[in-house]
Amino acid sequence: xxxxxxxxxxxxxxxxxxxxxxxxxxxxxxxxxxxxxxxxxxxxxxxxxxxxxxxxxxxxxxxxxxxxxxxxxxxxxxxxxxxxxxxxxxxxxxxxxxxxxxxxxxxxxxxxxxxxxxxxxxxxxxxxxxxxxxxxxxxxxxxxxxxxxxxxxxxxxxxxxxxxxxxxxxxxxxxxxxxxxxxxxxxxxxxxxxxxxxxxxxxxxxxxxxxxxxxxxxxxxxxxxxxxxxxxxxxxxxxxxxxxxxxxxxxxxxxxxxxxxxxxxxxxxxxxxxxxxxxxxxxxxxxxxxxxxxxxxxxxxxxxxxxxxxxxxxxxxxxxxxxxxxxxxxxxxxxxxxxxxxxxxxxxxxxxxxxxxxxxxxxxxxxxxxxxxxxxxxxxxxxxxxxxxxxxxxxxxx
Amino acid sequence: xxxxxxxxxxxxxxxxxxxxxxxxxxxxxxxxxxxxxxxxxxxxxxxxxxxxxxxxxxxxxxxxxxxxxxxxxxxxxxxxxxxxxxxxxxxxxxxxxxxxxxxxxxxxxxxxxxxxxxxxxxxxxxxxxxxxxxxxxxxxxxxxxxxxxxxxxxxxxxxxxxxxxxxxxxxxxxxxxxxxxxxxxxxxxxxxxxxxxxxxxxxxxxxxxxxxxxxxxxxxxxxxxxxxxxxxxxxxxxxxxxxxxxxxxxxxxxxxxxxxxxxxxxxxxxxxxxxxxxxxxxxxxxxxxxxxxxxxxxxxxxxxxxxxxxxxxxxxxxxxxxxxxxxxxxxxxxxxxxxxxxxxxxxxxxxxxxxxxxxxxxxxxxxxxxxxxxxxxxxxxxxxxxxxxxxxxxxxxx
Numbered sequence: 200x201x202x203x204x205x206x207x208x209x210x211x212x213x214x215x216x217x218x219x220x221x222x223x224x225x226x227x228x229x230x231x232x233x234x235x236x237x238x239x240x241x242x243x244x245x246x247x248x249x250x251x252x253x254x255x256x257x258x259x260x261x262x263x264x265x266x267x268x269x270x271x272x273x274x275x276x277x278x279x280x281x282x283x284x285x286x287x288x289x290x291x292x293x294x295x296x297x298x299x300x301x302x303x304x305x306x307x308x309x310x311x312x313x314x315x316x317x318x319x320x321x322x323x324x325x326x327x328x329x330x331x332x333x334x335x336x337x338x339x340x341x342x343x344x345x346x347x348x349x350x351x352x353x354x355x356x357x358x359x360x361x362x363x364x365x366x367x368x369x370x371x372x373x374x375x376x377x378x379x380x381x382x383x384x385x386x387x388x389x390x391x392x393x394x395x396x397x398x399x400x401x402x403x404x405x406x407x408x409x410x411x412x413x414x415x416x417x418x419x420x421x422x423x424x425x426x427x428x429x430x431x432x433x434x435x436x437x438x439x440x441x442x443x444x445x446x447x448x449x450x451x452x453x454x455x456x457x458x459x460x461x462x463x464x465x466x467x468x469x470x471x472x473x474x475x476x477x478x479x480x481x482x483x484x485x486x487x488x489x490x491x492x493x494x495x496x497x498x499x500x501x502x503x504x505x506x507x508x509x510x511x512x513x514x515x516x517x518x519x520x521x522x523x524x525x526x527x528x529x530x531x532x533x534x535x536x537x538x539x540x541x542x543x544x545x546x547x548x549x550x551x552x553x554x555x556x557x558x559x560x561x562x563x564x565x566x567x568x569x570x571x572x573x574x575x576x577x578x579x580x581x582x583x584x585x586x587x588x589x590x591x592x593x594x595x596x597x
Numbered sequence: 598x599x600x601x602x603x604x605x606x607x608x609x610x611x612x613x614x615x616x617x618x619x620x621x622x623x624x625x626x627x628x629x630x631x632x633x634x635x636x637x638x639x640x641x642x643x644x645x646x647x648x649x650x651x652x653x654x655x656x657x658x659x660x661x662x663x664x665x666x667x668x669x670x671x672x673x674x675x676x677x678x679x680x681x682x683x684x685x686x687x688x689x690x691x692x693x694x695x696x697x698x699x700x701x702x703x704x705x706x707x708x709x710x711x712x713x714x715x716x717x718x719x720x721x722x723x724x725x726x727x728x729x730x731x732x733x734x735x736x737x738x739x740x741x742x743x744x745x746x747x748x749x750x751x752x753x754x755x756x757x758x759x760x761x762x763x764x765x766x767x768x769x770x771x772x773x774x775x776x777x778x779x780x781x782x783x784x785x786x787x788x789x790x791x792x793x794x795x796x797x798x799x800x801x802x803x804x805x806x807x808x809x810x811x812x813x814x815x816x817x818x819x820x821x822x823x824x825x826x827x828x829x830x831x832x833x834x835x836x837x838x839x840x841x842x843x844x845x846x847x848x849x850x851x852x853x854x855x856x857x858x859x860x861x862x863x864x865x866x867x868x869x870x871x872x873x874x875x876x877x878x879x880x881x882x883x884x885x886x887x888x889x890x891x892x893x894x895x896x897x898x899x900x901x902x903x904x905x906x907x908x909x910x911x912x913x914x915x916x917x918x919x920x921x922x923x924x925x926x927x928x929x930x931x932x933x934x935x936x937x938x939x940x941x942x943x944x945x946x947x948x949x950x951x952x953x954x955x956x957x958x959x960x961x962x963x964x965x966x967x968x969x970x971x972x973x974x975x976x977x978x979x980x981x982x983x984x985x986x987x988x989x990x991x992x993x994x995x
Binding site: 205329440460464 | 598600601603607610614616634636637639640646652654655656657658659660692693696703707708710721723724728729730761822835836838839848857860862864866867868869
């Protein structure tokens with residue numbers, strides 16, 4: 200049987216494809232430190248469990264396609280607390296940020312259309328591009344520039360008659376870069392000039408360090424009609440397994456189209472929406488100690504990594520990832536070796552190989568992404584394992 | 598801003614698009630009987646609530662992309678109890694049956710490819726075809742034939758070089774028809790002859806009446822490599838709001854492709870998978886009284902409807918829908934009128950207009966779908982309202 204082209208070519212997740220080897224290692228009694236996936240270890244707020252405990256419906260019914268009004272209102276309130284002018288009717292609840300991105304892709308582009316994404320980028324965009332049969336045009340960024348955006352004229356070279364949108368993820372996964380207001384203004388200028396949509400992936404909004412603050416695409420009134428933003432509670436409230444996100448726009452026609460996409464899949468999970476509502480009601484102050492904890496971890500990881508000879512990285516300003524260049528032959532081989540061969544006192548460490556975060560063939564082969572989602576003690580141990588592993592890796596380049 | 602073509606053309610759900618008018622009627626104090634949507638009123642098994650109550654994880658983490666092994670095993674066991682040879686490694690847990698269908702569409706077909714679906718069909722296939730940019734080729738069935746399939750040579754006329762799959766929903770939504778083993782064998786013969794995939798939507802598997810039993814596409818060893826089946830707990834356990842389904846195949850290459858599609862969106866909801874596991878552990882006997890209840894409702898609705906002059910229908914053998922032809926100008930107008938004008942003792946009834954269940958333009962305009970998801974007393978009242986409404990509808994044809 201011949202599968203579809205996308206069925207044959209859709210990327211295996213570089214974050215997850217090595218999981219079976221990690222499972223094997225654990226089955227052998229090896230302790231694995233997981234720096235490969237952004238699944239936070241910060242306790243989920245207790246109100247989430249309480250929302251599950253309060254479930255007493257006689258029937259677990261469908262909810263509205265766009266999500267429950269109370270939750271959409273709570274999200275709009277939350278964004279208004281950041282001086283973003285948003286109403287419940289600008290918000291559709293989605294099944295995680297994943298679905299938000301996918302719906303946004305579908306609404307702006309048809310098969311074969313192009314969307315420009317700075318690379319390295321969140322690897323699952325590749326999957327959503329396969330879902331929607333779009334073409335990702337990578338805008339290659341450089342570690343030396345801290346993965347900041349190049350001038351508008353550089354981005355403009357990538358625009359063709361088929362370009363439909365530019366995707367900006369800030370704070371960025373996997374680089375940790377936070378785009379400045381000026382950078383965003385340059386891109387907005389381009390989007391207006393070429394009549395493009397702007398898709399913002401802002402799920403790490405609160406994860407900004409060193410006193411910086413996140414600038415949302417939703418703050419720009421001049422781009423109001425062309426901005427679609429994906430959001431999620433996964434990282435904000437350590438709720439990855441709840442699968443609650445949101446897609447937001449102030450363009451009414453886009454909203455109605457997103458709503459029809461939402462109707463086709465009926466609704467997001469009912470009980471998790473109540474849990475999300477309870478989490479939003481905690482207010483913004485809930486997040487401050489968590490931000491401080493992540494900043495501390497960022498510092499530990501960064502300070503540790505820059506002391507390892509041959510490791511090239513920039514200091515991330517946000518999210519909870521760092522993308523590093525290593526003196527190695529191939530990130531995939533390195534990760535495979537970590538899981539199947541490298542052991543130190545019965546322990547090893549897992550990271551995500553970098554090539555999957557690039558669309559340009561060959562790029563990122565000597566890079567890996569590390570997520571700082573472990574407590575200080577474990578993070579320090581994982582770092583030590585990583586250092587020793589890198590020294591002893593047979594594919595190390597000298 | 599120019600939206601994508603699919604953004605502009607994706608169908609508004611005929612099941613849900615009139616919901617705002619129903620909400621308005623209810624806000625005016627009108628009681629609305631909902632026969633428009635297949636959201637069962639049968640109590641969800643208590644073990645589902647108990648699974649929510651037992652949630653005590655410190656962090657609500659991601660689960661595996663393919664779903665938890667225990668649940669996949671429970672589902673395989675369940676199907677084996679129907680003499681279907683299925684293993685946990687043939688099952689991927691999805692976000693509802695919706696995602697199962699969408700992933701199946703993506704794996705078999707690329708944009709512009711064709712899939713043949715007997716019409717009337719579950720309207721949301723239109724939405725998934727927009728997601729995946731496929732072309733649905735309708736095979737028009739007739740009420741007079743009880744919406745059974747025509748001979749293979751009739752279906753064959755629709756096959757072109759771009760045909761990639763045939764979708765069979767049995768027990769059928771919206772017709773209630775249950776395909777016989779012989780009907781399925783004819784289609785399998787065609788699929789083998791033209792090397793097509795077969796996608797089975799079998800989410801109403803247990804809902805078969807009059808002593809009939811459901812035949813699954815998974816039962817045919819000769820089609821083992823070409824069959825992909827979508828399943829869901831939504832109807833089986835009255836768990837529509839849980840968003841737990843499954844996609845199943847014994848073709849290993851197809852399985853691996855489905856898994857990569859699943860990886861891109863990370864995982865299905867974590868806690869609901871535990872709830873689903875608890876429900877599956879109830880065993881098949883759980884469903885028997887529910888089947889009897891639905892059969893009773895089917896009889897009430899059918900007996901009531903055939904007595905209304907001008908109503909044409911066949912007796913459904915499964916699922917919980919009946920598709921009826923009415924002496925009306927336009928199903929959309931009829932539903933709008935039911936919600937905004939028709940009232941009897943402060944009550945009205947809502948149904949789903951038929952045209953959305955057809956891909957052929959103009960078809961189904963004088964049809965509506967009714968779901969028998971109400972308790973006997975309410976169903977009888979809804980039927981009475983429907984009868985009187987139809988008599989008094991200004992767009993009635995004489």
